[in-house]
Amino acid sequence: MKLQFYKKGIPTKIIKRIAILFVVFVASLIFFEIITNVSEVVEVSSQASPTLPIVRVNYLNDASTELHGYVSEMDPAYMRDAIIPLDSERNISLSIDVGDYPVDGLSYEIRSLDTQRNISKNALKYKNKKGTLTASFQAENLIDANEEYLLVITVTSKSNKIYYYTRIMQPEGCNEEEILDFAQYFHNTALSEDAADLATYIEPKPSMANQDLSHVTINSNLSQVSYGTFKATQAGDTNVSITDISTNYISLTLDYTLNLDNNGKNEYYTCSEDYRIRYTADRIYLLSYDRTMNQILDENSISIKDNLVNIGITDADVQYLSNETGTIVSFVQNGSLYQYNQNDRQVKEIFSFVDNPADIRSTYNQHQVLILNIDESGTMDYVVYGYMNAGPHEGFCGINLYHYDAINNISTEQIFIPSTSSFQILNANFSDLLYETADNEFYIMVNGTLLYMNLNDLTTKELLTGLDDRQYASSGSRRYLAWMDKATISEQIHVMDLETGNNFDITAESGQLLRPLAFMDEDLIYGTLYEKDITTDGAGATIYPMYSLTISDITSGTERPRKTYSKNGYYITDVSIQSYSIYLDRIQFDADGNILQADQGNIKNSAGEQNKAVPITTDIDDVKQQVVILNMTPLEEGEKLGKIKYEVTDLVLADENHSISVASATSSTQYFVYAGSKVKLATDNLIDAIAMADEEMGIVLDNEPKYIWKRGRKAYQTSISPITIGSSDFEASGSARALSAMLVHEGENVQVHTLLENGETPISILSKTLKDYSILDLTGATLSEVLYYVSNGTPVYAYTGEDTAVLIIGYDSTSIIYFDPIKGANAKMSMTEATDYFASFGNVFVSYIK
Template identity: 25%
Template sequence: MKNILIKIVVLFFVFITAFLIFSGFNTTKYHIKQLENASLPIVWIEEEYGVYNYLHGYTQNIESITEPYILTKNNKLSLSIKENGNTVSKISYKLYNEDNVLLIEEQIGKDSITKTDNEVKVNMEINRRLIQDYTYRLVIAVTTKNRETIYYYGSLINNNIHNMGRALDIIHSIHNSTFEKEEDHLKETLFKNRQEKNEEVLDLGNVNLDSSMTSILWSDLNVHKMNEPKPILMGMDRRMLYFEMNYVVLILNDNMNYYYVKEEYKVELGENGHYNIVDFTRTLRKRLDNNLIDIQNNQINLGYLKSQMSINMKNSPNGRYIVLSDKTQLWLYDRTDNKVIEVFNFDRLNNEFILDTYDRHEIKPINVDNSGNITYGVKGYMNSGVYEGQNGVLINYYNNENYYNETVSFVSIEDSYDVLINNIIFFDYLNENNECFFVYNNKVYAIDIENNKYTVVYEDLPMDKDRVFISRNNSFIAWQQDSFEDTNDEIFIIDLKTKEKHSLKSNNGEKVKILGLIRNNLVVGYANESNISQGPNGKTVFPMERVDILDEKKEVLKTYIPKPDSYVKGYEFSNNRINFFIGKIVNNNNNIYLEQTEIDFITHIVTNGLVPSNYSIESMLEENRIKYVINVNIPQNKPLSYMIANQKISR
């Protein structure tokens, strides 16, 4: 009887354990999964003359978004909404003037909405008189049954001059002609009133009106479009319209490589009511995947690019790992194990190449260690994942042992892509406390990698970037608070190693000025207050009696003092040398200036500069086409392996 009871108890616990396992119960605080596909609805303008303008959804209220531009002639707009698995329940709009004053807020009636499979058609009318050629801010709010309200932004203009149908016609005709090899049509449009160019070398990654017809027609590449692009109206004036189109191609005779393509058009309205092409560009970015590795030629093949500056490269200190990134993707190559890892890319190659490939974000590798672990930042629009539909700064940590990304921190920023991209500075620096840093909106943010949190280290950095100096190794920031040379008597330094703020004050009767950086050291000049004056051109005359080279702790490493009655008038930096232009003060009828008398210099050899890159991106010719490669020793005795990093998600 006792044995029977024991068996019953054991079987009961086995049953409970099995039930918990198979029912998905897990005591861990996270799980590992692939990055999710983009899933927000997408909106476009669908008029009788054509379709244009993808509007991507935001889950934030952002006042500074102005693109794309939307034209109306009769206060009416026709929209199409692809639901992407969502169910639209309500649509409304708001209209603001240029001072961001709300003019009208209105819900669109059900009789103006037609639903089909996964798509919603909307006929909306702005119930307000619109001033001709005035730019309004339009916000379309889409509420769905399974998520919060999603916002779509654009600039609405009532315009009776431009004919959008004709503008779209010429753009589509040129775009299609490049694929269909219609050379005669391109001569009548792109090369109208222009001399057709001849090229011995074809730069297919950067095609424009100075390129040959062969380049514009994709040379002899077998190019297959993966999606049909819609023109996006990015800007306009009285006679000009500015469009861009983004799409993905598969080049079959380039080792089956995918490329992201951006075309930009500038069209001008002619006197006859038709549009002429003023400018055209087409640039390529290769999708980073296992086709990059050319074992036979010991190369990483980057394919056709706009330029070698399109790719950022970083090496681990031991040289084993190479990190490559471009605008929207991050990739790791392990030279020892001959392994390729796609670390980060919103593009999953499994949709219509619209949502996932939206390129309003940029990736910045911050640090890679000797084990291949990477700290990196993504700034801009989040296409998918936990923060889908938000603008901000995402800091991720890639764990190379387990092949997953972990979100360290996300800072939501309610600013447009252009404002955000142009004002965020990432530091290629990780201090001993495993903290990285970025600057935005005159704040210095510290990201704690270990504890997954961020803090604001400093909040009053000058907005003028010309007054902010960052050491070459990114270990400190220096700035002056005042933009006027004759009032500055203090310099501020934040040492990112310790997050301490230091202040350097000039002596009584002196003013101080940051001249620049020589490697990782700060160069400052001092002038006697009594010698500072306004020159004949209104520019401040700042005769420097002394120049110091400092480290981040304000310690003076070297000093330069000109001869008696001479002053440093100007300066230029050249590697480990500073050239000084020496002058004397001249007072010509109260017009005070420095007259140059000689040139002098000092040298400053530093040992804490950047470690030179082990590899470089080089151009090469394949037949007569420019391609970009990295020459690197690739293991010949190990097969190439390829992995896609997963995402670590908290439960």
């Protein structure tokens, strides 16, 4: 019998086939890798160092203001970083750090602040000594004392031009030198070993957080003002920016960098001090002091222990996003973007302009980073907007969209949108609607225009145009947009899901109207009113009193109301949201139909505050005092953190085709609130602007620009005269007589009573008659705030009931002077009594700017 043997394992033929298939598979991988690399060659680079020269304008003996260059012409009306005070001879001295940068020419131009009038334009001779250019010139005698003018310095390099913007003024009676000396004394003394002398100037309040060096004010204690246990030294010079000059006060900002030796580790901190100072013959008054400090993070200065990430001295309101498990967090600090991956034990510097902390071009803080989204791996989209300190867009102001791939650790530039506005205007106006879809589609709201961009083929399209700020709202994720077709109130609210492109409408019931107000996370907040309740106030402005507020979930493609708020006798005019609380601006009506301001309402939602995978807390450090902590997911029991790696992410920069100019403008008047050199608010609501400026001790400008309101006013104002009623309105109502006297004061005599009888309002009459003036509806402002206009020699119309009004024409520390149009004579009222009296009629005021 023949025996047959079988070999154990896989047959030889099968093995040969597997080997052949494996070789083919490997060859295919290599082939496709080669093809992919050939078709998608990308140039990986790191962030470049700054190259543009810095222009220093020298004045008042030892002060200098640094100007940073723009490679394209900006809208000069909004370039308001500083005012250079000129001496009696109007001399201007420049020094320019050019290094190896090739310079072919230097020139200057002086224009009126509204840019409509050219004062002079001349080339400049200069000397070049070891990379520093020096030049000086005398401003023409065409400028008026105490008047602001625009100065543009232009540096020519081959065929390129670099523009530097500032303002100049020849002050008289402003005591700018004494005030600057005091600010520098205060600054130096705070950094010295003995700062006891500063106690005279500060106003400590027990309620202030007195171990927080990230934000120090005039109400902080002396230890905090003098840096407490934080013993650092200043690195480099102090940059001085005088931001507002008047005979009442001067505002200025000091910027500098501090260097701390922290147990052998070299750490850097950027600091900015805002001062508002008044000089009198008797003494100097520190009206306001506000200092911010932010740590520059690097490999040496970030500290991680267990699951706690210590990011040092910075504002505790950190802008950050984390993955759902709390193991990866991306956060913004001091204009740079970082990510910590607890799983990989790695800190990544995703984006930063800081190349050298001692280089003022690297640390120039006129930009911001906004994180748009993040996934579980840490991949995210983010935006860098403002002044570009370095790189291919150096010297531009604009919006740069990036995609960060966490797997390959690369940031790719997707699109750049240049802007002619300064960072401060761009930041204040920056859209709360930027969204990138999974299909590489990008949405952004620019000046009331919703723009769609396909990032694959770079096509753009305007989806909505002409929207005012109060006409739309976007959700917390920016994925959902709610808007109405009309500017004030509408029968329908449209809702769009930008990710899917799907839309639906919320429609009012018969006789009712709607208005989108805001979002709380993804929940839409809108108001409802009866059409019959629409009314006008004593100045003629239309009031839209909403009787109810609805909070609705709109993420399912339809409306699902969560909560409805209403209170009998109260009407909502607007809302604001802070820390998951909805604040309601409310009014009531008295028996005569007068509108009265009511107490602010409040609706709190604590659910959102609790839904954070990485909570932010603070701790006390022996050297730095209060520090900010990111609390990651706790480590497993017995798990050790080990060594933390620090890595700088590579960049893939886009070509020139990925720069897209957007031409879009709004026709409505906007108001900008400046506190120091910073724009705190951009709004179309004048009363909101004045309230913010009052709170921040700032100023309000419109978009021409004109000064609309200042926190400072004269201590007293004698009666504005003459105040005379027009001949045709002697027998008219009190309201008509007051308006008539207001117009006669400006040289206009019209039949006001006839216009009122024909349906005109105080605002419409003033607007049509005083065509070269800006008419200001100040309804809702306080008496103290409207006295600013009286201080400037302009009467204020004050509503005192149906068909009656008075003109406020003067004041002192305890009382106001008003013109009674019925009696045709001036009268006095105490400040306290007047405040309550006008408030009882809704604080309805009207004035104007010449």
